[in-house]
Amino acid sequence: MNIDLSGKTALVSGSTAGIGKAIASGLAASGARVAINGRSKSRVETAMAEIAKAVPGAQLIAAPGDVSTAEGVAEVLAALPKADILVNNTGIFEPSGFFDISDDDWRRFFEVNVLSGVRLSRAYMPGMLATNWGRIVFISSESGLHIPPEMIHYGVSKTAQLAVSRGLAELTAGTGVTVNSVLPGPTRSDGVEDFLQSMAAGAGQSVDDFAAGFVRQLRPTSLLQRFATVEEVANMVVYASSPQASATNGAALRVEGGIVRTIA
Template sequence: MKIELTGRRALVTGSTAGIGFAIAEGLALAGASVVINGRGEERVSSALQALRSRNPDGDFSGVAADLSTAEGSAKLTGLVQDTDILINNLGTAHLNGFFEQQDSEWLDLFQLNVMSGVRTARYYLPAMMNRGWGRVVFISSESAIMIPSEMIDYGMTKTAQLAISRGLAELAGGTGVTVNAVLPGPTRSEILSNWMKVTAEEQGTTQEEAEQAFLKKMRPTTLIKRFTTTEEIANMVVYVCSEQAAGTTGAALRVDGGVVRALF
């Protein structure tokens, strides 16, 4: 299978590192021109430099904007007025105690993980539907299905993304636009890798040993017995954005290493 996205423009939110960075690179390798996004100019500039160094033939640009706010989202859409492919990757997670959390923490995470994607989809989807082609992908998580007790707020936001992506797929039905969600499991992304590095240092072990301990305790149902790579997540996303995936919409596609013990 040869995926060809030449002539398509893609926007990947939260893409200065980790899964978003890998998705941006994967889409560019398939021929798409790619706009990356991060909160600060320094991070965006650094990511652009890395992407261009690794992919000299790629077409990359970037926008620094905080999409957790309506103002930041308006800045993005003002600078990037149209796109064929929208990857709502922006998100974060924090270990926390449910009984200690304040309302403001729940609302802040909802703005970042959920409303950022709502705003971008609300802006870009109508033009895709009018043209008769488009791809929207929400990067959710296996935590949307298996809510972690140590991050209930995070699980809630990831479940919300599944509801939004399915609803938008229904809304765009018959227009040539597909909307899907991709659900990574434990991944060697920036956030989780940093957690594992700190844990390894505290325990005097290697990062790989820390990852194995995490899986054994927190995700014992994993079938691949390791963290996935960001490239493995990106591969699914690039496929979902392809012409070959035109028959896949309204789906929740797991790249979780078999963590979720369910057939459907």
């Protein structure tokens, strides 16, 4: 399958590192013009330089702004008024006991993980409907289906993303616009890699051995039995963003290594 996104413009929120950066690289390698987003201009510029080095000829746009705020989204829209592809990737997570999660923490997770995608979709989706072509992808998580007891607020925010995604898909009936979610499982993104290296050193293990044990202990139903790479997640997103995915709409696409033990 040759995915050609030439002539398409994409925005990937939170694309200065990790899964978002891998998605941006994958879209750029497929010919899309990609807007790189992060909270600071310096991080956006650094990520753009790294992607340009990895993907010769990449067409990149700087779109800095904190998309967890209305003001930040306005900054992004000023840099990129229209988009054919929107990947709502911005997200945060942190382990915390339920009884220690404050109202402010709940609001912060909702603003970053849910409302960022709501605001961006509200801004870009009307243009997609007007041109009768577009792709919106929410980066949710298997934690949206299996709420992790060590971070319930994160799981709830990821479930909310699934609901928003499916609701928006209902608005696309009969058009060339699709809205889907992608559900990664444990993935070796930059932040997770730092955590694994620190924990592995403390346990006197290699990073790979510690990571495998981590998955077996906390995600015992995993069929993959390891962390996914950011590129493995990005590959699904690039497909969902492509013309070839025209019949995939309103779906929750799993890249979680078989953790969720259901057949549908």
